[in-house]
Amino acid sequence: MFDTRKLEKNLKRRKLVGKVSLLVCVASTLFGIVLLGVLLIDIVRDGYAYLDSQFLTSFPSRFPARAGIKSALWGSTWLIGCTALFSIPVGVGASIYLEEFAARNWFTRFIQLNIANLAAVPSIVYGMLGLVIFVRWLNLERSVISGALTMSLLILPTIIIASQEALKAIPDSIRFAALALGSSRWQMVRDHILPSAFPGMMTGVILAMSRAIGETAPLIMIGALTYVAFVPERLSDPFTALPIQIFNWASRPQHEFHNIAAAGIIVLLLLLLTMNAVAILSRNHFEREQH
Amino acid sequence: MPGENHPILETKDLNIAYGTLEAVRHINLSIPEKSITAIIGPSGCGKSTLLRAFNRMNEFIASVRTTGMVRFREQNIYETSVDVVSLRRAIGMVFQKPNPFPKTIFKNVAWGPRINGYPGSLQQRVEEALKKAALWDEVSDKLDQDGLSLSGGQQQRLCIARTIAMEPEVILMDEPCSALDPISTRRIEDLLFELKQRYTIVIVTHNMQQAARVSDHTAFMYQGELIEYGPTELIFTRPKVKQTEDYVTGKFG
Ligand SMILES: Nc1ncnc2c1ncn2[C@@H]1O[C@H](COP(=O)(O)OP(=O)(O)O)[C@@H](O)[C@H]1O
Ligand SMILES: [Mg+2]
Numbered sequence: 036m037f038d039t040r041k042l043e044k045n046l047k048r049r050k051l052v053g054k055v056s057l058l059v060c061v062a063s064t065l066f067g068i069v070l071l072g073v074l075l076i077d078i079v080r081d082g083y084a085y086l087d088s089q090f091l092t093s094f095p096s097r098f099p100a101r102a103g104i105k106s107a108l109w110g111s112t113w114l115i116g117c118t119a120l121f122s123i124p125v126g127v128g129a130s131i132y133l134e135e136f137a138a139r140n141w142f143t144r145f146i147q148l149n150i151a152n153l154a155a156v157p158s159i160v161y162g163m164l165g166l167v168i169f170v171r172w173l174n175l176e177r178s179v180i181s182g183a184l185t186m187s188l189l190i191l192p193t194i195i196i197a198s199q200e201a202l203k204a205i206p207d208s209i210r211f212a213a214l215a216l217g218s219s220r221w222q223m224v225r226d227h228i229l230p231s232a233f234p235g236m237m238t239g240v241i242l243a244m245s246r247a248i249g250e251t252a253p254l255i256m257i258g259a260l261t262y263v264a265f266v267p268e269r270l271s272d273p274f275t276a277l278p279i280q281i282f283n284w285a286s287r288p289q290h291e292f293h294n295i296a297a298a299g300i301i302v303l304l305l306l307l308l309t310m311n312a313v314a315i316l317s318r319n320h321f322e323r324e325q326h
Numbered sequence: 327m328p329g330e331n332h333p334i335l336e337t338k339d340l341n342i343a344y345g346t347l348e349a350v351r352h353i354n355l356s357i358p359e360k361s362i363t364a365i366i367g368p369s370g371c372g373k374s375t376l377l378r379a380f381n382r383m384n385e386f387i388a389s390v391r392t393t394g395m396v397r398f399r400e401q402n403i404y405e406t407s408v409d410v411v412s413l414r415r416a417i418g419m420v421f422q423k424p425n426p427f428p429k430t431i432f433k434n435v436a437w438g439p440r441i442n443g444y445p446g447s448l449q450q451r452v453e454e455a456l457k458k459a460a461l462w463d464e465v466s467d468k469l470d471q472d473g474l475s476l477s478g479g480q481q482q483r484l485c486i487a488r489t490i491a492m493e494p495e496v497i498l499m500d501e502p503c504s505a506l507d508p509i510s511t512r513r514i515e516d517l518l519f520e521l522k523q524r525y526t527i528v529i530v531t532h533n534m535q536q537a538a539r540v541s542d543h544t545a546f547m548y549q550g551e552l553i554e555y556g557p558t559e560l561i562f563t564r565p566k567v568k569q570t571e572d573y574v575t576g577k578f579g
Contacts, residue, residue, distance in 0.1 A: 139388055
């Protein structure tokens with residue numbers, strides 16, 4: 036039998052420990068939220084006054100009153116669009132091959148290990164790689180396409196790993212059910228695995244895209260320009276991007292430009308939010324449609 | 327060999343190993359057409375492994391090594407010339423845990439015929455299969471509901487319907503009732519009697535009453551080996567081997 040007195044004392048202690056742990060967890064969560072809130076408020080207060088249609092439709096300028104974000108906004112849109120176009124098919128394709136088709140041998144294990152390592156490589160290294168391969172070797176210059184290819188390399192490991200996780204989450208019983216009906220592997224993947232894994236894959240892609248839109252270092256490395264007074268019209272045009280433009284403004288001495296930088300940050304955040312919202316809404320829509 | 331009917335499946339000195347573990351050893355078994363053959367034996371004796379050898383589902387386990395022969399209508403199914411996709415069309419499988427696709431009841435049944443290019447009316451095919459699986463009356467007005475919304479017993483009958491829709495010759499069942507309540511189990515057992523008019527059924531079960539109730543022939547396995555095989559009645563009333571007797575009378579298991 037338990038010693039009830041001891042048990043009761045013990046129980047009190049356990050409850051106390053439970054309460055303290057809960058408190059610590061809530062405090063950690065609040066810390067993050069409060070910090071984010073303060074940051075947002077600060078940025079909005081600084082930048083709000085500059086955020087008007089003139090700001091969105093003007094090119095950068097030496098004069099704070101005339102400076103705008105048009106070229107950077109378009110540059111980022113081009114960049115992210117092309118990056119998505121390159122990286123999503125390749126990343127998702129690679130994950131499907133590795134999870135659903137490839138034999139489990141030393142070779143695929145080697146590839147797997149490399150992908151995991153590549154995901155941890157600092158982005159500046161991808162910038163150097165992009166500079167050497169795309170800008171110099173392939174002679175693509177400091178163009179939208181060089182930037183998008185570099186960004187694609189950067190986020191490919193993330194997309195592959197996240198998509199693989201989504202595929203791993205589908206129970207084998209579904210695969211066996213399909214195969215036992217006399218289906219080919221591809222029919223099984225196309226009709227049962229991909230529809231079920233799609234929402235999870237989308238989540239990974241959203242995260243990867245969010246990363247790509249905020250990355251600055253590799254773009255500076257491949258030589259995206261800091262002053263661009265035109266909108267890119269084809270893949271081979273030079274470009275700038277939101278984080279580069281923001282960094283440029285923030286590092287100027289005049290105080291007005293700091294506020295303009297804040298306005299630029301608001302635009303970047305809004306673009307990010309819109310992108311994610313569209314992705315999440317279409318994912319939820321798809322989840323409902325699937326059945 | 328037992329059975330009046332022609333053997334449809336035959337194994338010759340079949341051995342299956344997972345790495346160094348020899349899960350199934352020296353199995354010689356011949357399964358007659360249009361009848362129910364039960365495979366019984368204690369947990370881990372190799373029943374599922376043997377069953378999966380009949381439609382080559384062991385291939386998805388990386389460490390597996392199969393030697394010997396399995397013949398389906400006189401053809402060795404492990405020969406490289408055999409198309410495993412069409413083999414599985416002819417030899418369907420129902421799994422231990424009901425595993426409907428996360429799709430509508432209709433799509434669950436229609437998918438197999440569709441991907442295999444069934445030329446007729448899918449609507450009709452689905453209805454027929456659901457009727458043969460004794461599920462039609464319960465689902466005819468909700469074919470567009472998710473298959474997973476059904477009860478466990480209904481889900482398992484949906485899986486049987488899905489298999490039947492392919493018009494296979496053999497249906498392999500791996501403890502199809504182990505996750506079901508007694509009433510659902512009873513319904514599936516009744517269904518088996520219907521099905522054996524048209525199909526050959528091989529059913530793995532660790533439930534001896536079930537084997538005794540439904541099967542025509544029973545194979546008793548122990549530690550990877552086939553101990554005794556014969557007409558169910560003989561296995562349960564006058565087994566030749568002591569181990570079989572001990573098992574069917576519940577002395578171990
Ligand atoms: N995928 C597997 N990998 C390795 N060993 C396995 C695997 N499946 C089954 N085994 C082993 O093979 C033996 C037979 O298993 P199984 O055929 O599942 O038996 P039963 O269905 O009679 O319970 C057991 O010892 C089991 O541990
Ligand atoms: Mg088993």
